[in-house]
Amino acid sequence: MKISDTLSGKKTDFKPIGKVVTMYVCGVTPYDDSHLGHAMSAIIFDVVRRYLRFRGYQVKVVQNITDVDDKIINRANRLGVTAAEIAGKYAQSYKEEMEALNVSPVDINPKATEEIPTMLEVIKGLIAKGFAYAANGSVYYRVKNKTDYGKLSRRKFDTMMVGASVEPGEEKEDPLDFVLWKAAKPGEPSWESPWGKGRPGWHIECSAMSTKYLGEQIDIHGGGTDLVFPHHENEIAQTESYTGKVPFVKYWMHNGALQLGAEKMSKSLGNLVTIRDFLTKHTPDSFRIFVLGSYYRSPLTYTEEAVAAAQSGADRLVRVVNKEVAAGKKKALEPKPYYDRFIEAMDDDFNTPQAIAALFDLARDINRAEEEGMNAGKARETLKELGGILGLTFEGKAEATIDIEPLKKLASAINQKAKTAGVSAGAVADDIETIMASLISMRKELRKAKQFNLADEIRDGLSAIGIALEDTAQGTVWKRK
Ligand SMILES: [Zn+2]
Structure with a gap:
């Protein structure tokens, strides 16, 4: 080390x-x-x-x-x-x-x-x-x-x-x-x-x-x-x-x-976000991922976008770790290469950005492996173990409050209406992050085209699903309500 x-x-x-x-x-x-x-x-x-x-x-x-x-x-x-x-x-x-x-x-x-x-x-x-x-x-x-x-x-x-x-x-x-x-x-x-x-x-x-x-x-x-x-x-x-x-x-x-x-960020300058306020909107894992995504000796800039991205990442890990998959005697995803990458990164002056990258690659490959019918049980255990070393809890509200099906339905409906209004339609993917990115950019396009009713329909529709949109100086971000 x-x-x-x-x-x-x-x-x-x-x-x-x-x-x-x-x-x-x-x-x-x-x-x-x-x-x-x-x-x-x-x-x-x-x-x-x-x-x-x-x-x-x-x-x-x-x-x-x-x-x-x-x-x-x-x-x-x-x-x-x-x-x-x-x-x-x-x-x-x-x-x-x-x-x-x-x-x-x-x-x-x-x-x-x-x-x-x-x-x-x-x-x-x-x-x-x-x-x-x-x-x-x-x-x-x-x-x-x-x-x-x-x-x-x-x-x-x-x-x-x-x-x-x-x-x-x-x-x-x-x-x-x-x-x-x-x-x-x-x-x-x-x-x-x-x-x-x-x-x-x-x-x-x-x-x-x-x-x-x-x-x-x-x-x-x-x-x-x-x-x-x-x-x-x-x-x-x-x-x-x-x-x-x-x-x-x-x-x-x-x-x-x-x-x-x-x-x-300091009390004397008044430019701060309290821990208490942060935790009313985000999970503890999201802040950890945000912090550890950067080398500890470097300064880190807090933005709503960066935190939203970290929250999406945290939610993704929660979904992968907690997914129930029946184990079979199928070909298994071998976690050792990811484990080794993680250790090598952490041994090198706590290079957490590389360690976190190894975790996200492992999570992605677990999903892919299971889609292909492979057994990722051991890999999932490794993901949990390595995340635990970084202090991740894998507890999140994402699965409980956001259901992908109504979100897909909303995106398809909006796509149809946007097309009719002459605004190019977005993607309807199978993951929340992609759909949200597409809906946010479509809402921006609709407002540019003065289709305010339709733009509001996106916001209201999301609100009904449990998602809030917030327009910030850096752009629109989304949060679980
Ligand atoms: Zn001291």
Whole structure:
């Protein structure tokens, strides 16, 4: 197996440090509903651990919950509730959403507020070694003492100085220094410390928790690309200067951002789709197929069309997996070539686009084989097994709500009328995707030809079958109602 590492920039053979693969993934700051960007990262690292386990590794995964933070405190103050109430509520809904997305639970899920003593230990150790200093009730990390600081994000001290600043109230020796412990401000949650009351900085919690639960050096550290600087750079600085062991992490895995339009999906920009909203319209498998259809390190752009295509793909797999076919002693479809392709792809730095392609080819060939009277029972089992490694559930509503026969009937009727109206007719195929594509393009043609009644007849007819059409900036998409 090969894995790419952000620090070295190389793809190398995966050789874990010890018997158990240790993996740390940065978690959420629960202050609002989680969006699909969070879901994307969760799904990618879920697939990483599922695959490692499939490959025979024992894997221990830790993911933190940053349950004390400016965003949580600000929201709590606005709503007149405690920070703990906000964090508790959204941590719980995140957990439920992960379950709904079939993300397997991590082994240890520590909360920042429950690990204050661990963090204080690390901060004290850093001060003792000259890597940190207290000033005015706060503690800062002394960046220039870590001579290789900037190695993950490939930044030099002088270029980092340009963006660095000292905020009012901060007493840093150097603008590059970052906070490990923040002196308490009125109206904020705080804890006792050797430097007075205060609360931890964000970066220190990941160093403290990974060291405590996984050891001084770990195999895999995951997170979004946006965490490379400063968060992961600071984690490296803290952990390596505290333990004296280099490297802190053997394989840094960063997932690309999920974009909506030209920007990263984020709460601050307001361009987001919440997980909850997504799941009212689509199945969990469809989002997984959408995410895994792209290499994990690349940015991915969310569009209604891409999601509709992923949903059609998910529905197709559900139909193939759940089809009841009487087994006979007929010639069998041999799944091994597809299985091998899948493993080869996943072994190559989790090349999920290739792995997914192997699954879809297998599904297509199962259909073909059965049409030709072959036995595809073993192939169907393989499809289920490989899909399971990617976390697919093969649960879907497609079969239950969309019946192909009325859809074919509607398409034929519309075809007849379109011909009479002088608009060229579409295809009446045996699969939902093809018929829908044809009906959508015919509706567009009819509207161009000002045959609005007929165009509306398509929409109303589909509605009666349980399909909704939605006109978006990128074109018309369809959904199960
Ligand atoms: Zn972190």
